[in-house]
Amino acid sequence: MNQPQQDSSAISLRDLSFTWPGQPHPALALDELRVAPREHVFVSGPSGSGKSTLLAAIGGIVAPQSGSVEVLGQALQDLPAARRDRFRVDHIGFIFQQFNLLPYLSITDNVLLPCQFSALRRERALQQGGSLQQAAQSLLAALDLAPSLWTRPVTQLSIGQQQRVAAARALIGRPEIIVADEPTSALDSNRQQAFLDLLQRECDHGGAALVFVSHDLRLAERFHRRIALEQINRAAVPEESA
Numbered sequence: 001m002n003q004p005q006q007d008s009s010a011i012s013l014r015d016l017s018f019t020w021p022g023q024p025h026p027a028l029a030l031d032e033l034r035v036a037p038r039e040h041v042f043v044s045g046p047s048g049s050g051k052s053t054l055l056a057a058i059g060g061i062v063a064p065q066s067g068s069v070e071v072l073g074q075a076l077q078d079l080p081a082a083r084r085d086r087f088r089v090d091h092i093g094f095i096f097q098q099f100n101l102l103p104y105l106s107i108t109d110n111v112l113l114p115c116q117f118s119a120l121r122r123e124r125a126l127q128q129g130g131s132l133q134q135a136a137q138s139l140l141a142a143l144d145l146a147p148s149l150w151t152r153p154v155t156q157l158s159i160g161q162q163q164r165v166a167a168a169r170a171l172i173g174r175p176e177i178i179v180a181d182e183p184t185s186a187l188d189s190n191r192q193q194a195f196l197d198l199l200q201r202e203c204d205h206g207g208a209a210l211v212f213v214s215h216d217l218r219l220a221e222r223f224h225r226r227i228a229l230e231q232i233n234r235a236a237v238p239e240e241s242a
């Protein structure tokens with residue numbers, strides 16, 4: 001936390017360059033990108049423009065070869081890998097495109113997974129709900145998942161229901177940042193809008209910044225700001241000419 005250039009952004013990337021192992025060219029080359037606390041940012045860009053790589057850098061899942069990634073004032077490159085993983089689960093809720101729910105766990109236990117790995121999120125969830133079960137269930141209810149579903153195996157849920165379980169898992173314990181990678185692509189337009197209503201409301205409720213990646217520009221107007229990644233990522237090469 002003692003970075004000389006530390007700022008009050010939720011996320012601050014500077015002079016970033018990242019090349020995937022074995023690749024000849026960088027996937028990301030960014031001068032600067034900041035996201036303010038509680039800001040909702042829509043990230044768009046054609047396939048291959050580096051959207052998922054950007055989210056991986058924000059989460060400290062990949063370590064850029066140069067430049068800095070600061071999350072809540074903490075420079076991720078200064079943390080050893082294990083502490084970076086802890087920091088991620090403490091402060092960032094991820095919603096993946098395929099949701100990554102665990103089929104052998106109940107819906108409630110899927111939602112509570114981050115609390116297994118983060119004492120901070122467990123503590124905050126307990127403050128929210130009185131018990132972990134209650135915290136998970138009040139989030140599931142807020143996300144329009146009826147109590148009759150809570151004991152079902154996740155494999156019996158529709159795509160839209162799985163998506164909302166994945167959102168509840170990202171939101172549990174109020175991480176300061178929610179990162180979502182194309183979580184609506186499998187849904188029709190009305191359902192996408194309905195999902196975003198719930199997700200944005202819960203982010204606001206928990207005071208989280210939201211970084212939301214999607215191809216669907218119709219969703220962009222609902223956000224405070226849109227970032228067209230192909231315009232700021234100097235490494236982006238359109239797929240057709242790659």
Ligand SMILES: Nc1ncnc2c1ncn2[C@@H]1O[C@H](COP(=O)(O)OP(=O)(O)OP(=O)(O)O)[C@@H](O)[C@H]1O
Nearest residue numbers: 020021023027045046047048049050051052053054
């Ligand atoms: N695990 C990986 N190993 C090697 N190269 C990768 C890996 N993941 C992505 N890349 C490469 O990095 C570049 C950016 O990919 P990325 O997945 O970040 O783009 P994207 O904008 O998320 O694309 P899409 O919209 O298709 O998901 C591409 O050239 C891709 O081939």
